Amino acid sequence: MTTSSIRTSVVPFVINASGTGVAQHLVAEGDAGHQFDTDAYPAFGGKDEAPSPLFYALGALTSCNQVTAALVAKDLGITFGEFTFRIQGDLDTAVLVNGDEGNANFDAVKVEATVQTDADQETFDKFVSEVARRCPVTQLFVRSGLEFVNEWSRAELS
Known part of the structure; x- marks a missing residue:
């Protein structure tokens, strides 16, 4: 390349x-x-002795969002504390396991994030939008065509 x-x-x-x-x-x-x-x-066909590549893909989504959030927060001049994420990927295994026709991708991925921050709601909304736009792993999921739900909420910075 x-x-x-x-x-x-x-x-x-x-x-x-x-x-x-x-x-x-x-x-x-x-x-x-x-x-x-x-x-x-x-x-x-595995022994479940290490995480599945699918867990790594979802884990990459959480951690890339947090790295991107740090960059965006710096640009917006906001401070944040703890992040919590819950990500669910719904995978129909018929293509993977049975060889059925279709797309082997997740059908849907839902991101639920809570961020402690000093940002007001308007700035937080801009922050979330920029994180989604600038995060490479989010864009991998979004551009793959699956149903992508991205729900972020703000918590007071302690």
Whole structure:
């Protein structure tokens, strides 16, 4: 890929992985060398010894939203405290497991987030909109065509 040579704002994220069966060991390229494992439920041929890639996808959505929120809050001059997230992805496994025709994607994903902040409601609404627009993982889900519900609420900063 040559995109990174065209624009200096492009940062490549590279994962190397190996595995057997449905389990994998993944290593992120870079100085930190972060490593993680995936597996699957026994119904999908795994031993359930590590989180499913589907949990990692939903977890990436929560953490990317929080990282993006920190950047947006800085731009808007607001302060935040604790974030809490609950994300649910509804997956019809007929395509994955049975090979049925259709889309193997989640049918729907719902994000419920609560953020402690000093922002008033108008600024908070702008904050939520900007986080959704600027978060790469949110955009992966939204642009995939699934039903995406994004409900954020503000709590007083303690």
